[in-house]
């Protein structure tokens with residue numbers, strides 16, 4: 001990667017590819033079956049939010065949920081990447097929130113519509129600073145956690161992903177070219193839940209990285 005700043009992966013990043021239901025306990029807490037293959041969706045890069053700015057409720061949403069996730073920053077371009085070579089394509093990591101308008105998503109699910117608006121409004125992808133690849137020796141054994149107003153809500157380990165990071169890179173790149181600065185949100189562990197205006201979210205990866213965001217419902 002040419003740089004280590006969020007602004008850079010905004011500039012280089014052509015897409016945000018997200019994975020759904022990648023932790024058994026989370027799939028089950030929302031009443032879903034455990035997937036047999038990765039569930040993939042995309043979010044626009046206009047949804048990025050850096051610290052110091054509030055997360056906004058999107059229009060029509062009364063049930064805004066937090067989802068903490070390990071974000072992977074793609075380090076180089078690749079298409080149809082073999083699983084055993086996937087690690088070479090990781091450029092770094094970051095702490096991400098895949099904010100979800102759960103009521104809009106439920107409505108979309110009922111009607112067989114895409115999740116785009118429930119996941120992709122401006123401010124729906126709060127993100128921490130870029131973490132250099134070598135700061136994390138085993139991305140498949142990281143505690144990812146999230147607190148709301150100081151109370152622990154999510155506390156999972158990336159060891160519990162259904163589909164590993166290498167498998168996801170290989171799977172996604174079978175269909176679409178991954179480019180430097182693209183990011184992959186690897187799915188959320190259990191404990192997702194509702195937020196209200198004025199809440200303060202803290203989230204992190206073990207003691208490697210931490211982010212803080214406030215919620216604005218005006």
Ligand SMILES: O=C(O)/C=C/C(=O)CC(=O)C(=O)O
Pocket residue numbers: 018019020021022023026030032067098100186187188
């Ligand atoms: O199936 C649902 O009701 C909801 C799924 C998600 O929002 C998927 C994710 O974004 C995730 O698991 O991280």
Ligand SMILES: [Mg+2]
Pocket residue numbers: 018019020067069098185187188
């Ligand atoms: Mg998610």
